[in-house]
Amino acid sequence: MSKVRTLVVATLFAVLSLIGTQAHAAPAEPVAAVAHAHTQTADETAQQDQKTAKSKLVAGGVALVLLLLVVWGRSLRKPKKKKEEPKK
Numbered sequence: 610m611s612k613v614r615t616l617v618v619a620t621l622f623a624v625l626s627l628i629g630t631q632a633h634a635a636p637a638e639p640v641a642a643v644a645h646a647h648t649q650t651a652d653e654t655a656q657q658d659q660k661t662a663k664s665k666l667v668a669g670g671v672a673l674v675l676l677l678l679v680v681w682g683r684s685l686r687k688p689k690k691k692k693e694e695p696k697k
Contacts (some may be wrong), residue, residue, distance in 0.1 A: 612680075615680065615683075616680075619673075619676040619680070622672060622676070623669055623672050623673050623676065626665075626668055626672050628665075
């Protein structure tokens with residue numbers, strides 16, 4: 610049961626890391642800077658969206674690899690732990 614619970618928690622963590630939200634808002638620009646602000650074209654916006662999506666995928670992949678290492682390590686330790694337990 611603990612393996613299933615660990616897998617569910619890990620999957621939830623991976624999904625939430627892929628979704629992610631922006632933790633802080635950008636500071637407000639001065640009024641003079643807004644008048645001369647550069648307007649983004651659709652291509653620039655699409656490129657930024659692609660970069661954001663790629664970084665989220667990389668972060669999710671790293672989280673998944675780390676999770677698999679933890680689960681694999683625990684599965685390796687479990688038989689050793691059973692051998693070391695004193696018999697009652």
